[in-house]
Amino acid sequence: MEIPLVKENAGEILRIEREKRGLSQVSLASKMGLKSSQHLWNIEHGANSLTLEMIDQASKALGISPDIFLRNKVKQNI
Numbered sequence: 001m002e003i004p005l006v007k008e009n010a011g012e013i014l015r016i017e018r019e020k021r022g023l024s025q026v027s028l029a030s031k032m033g034l035k036s037s038q039h040l041w042n043i044e045h046g047a048n049s050l051t052l053e054m055i056d057q058a059s060k061a062l063g064i065s066p067d068i069f070l071r072n073k074v075k076q077n078i
Contacts, residue, residue: 005070006069007071010050011043011049012046014043014044014050017060017062017068021062029061050069052053056074
């Protein structure tokens with residue numbers, strides 16, 4: 001089984017991709033279904049982690065592949 005790992009700088013990547021598209025934190029937070037732009041700010045600045053579910057939401061909202069936020073997958077023996 002392969003488990004995707006979130007890059008340590010995923011929040012920074014999210015901020016860069018948001019800014020490339022000229023989106024505000026309020027706009028992207030809304031598109032991702034977050035309750036507030038403060039939550040997005042926390043993710044972008046490392047106070048909160050970017051979960052796999054949020055990666056899916058962010059990649060759809062930004063029109064990019066979720067792979068940009070993920071490290072190489074690691075095989076796990078179960």
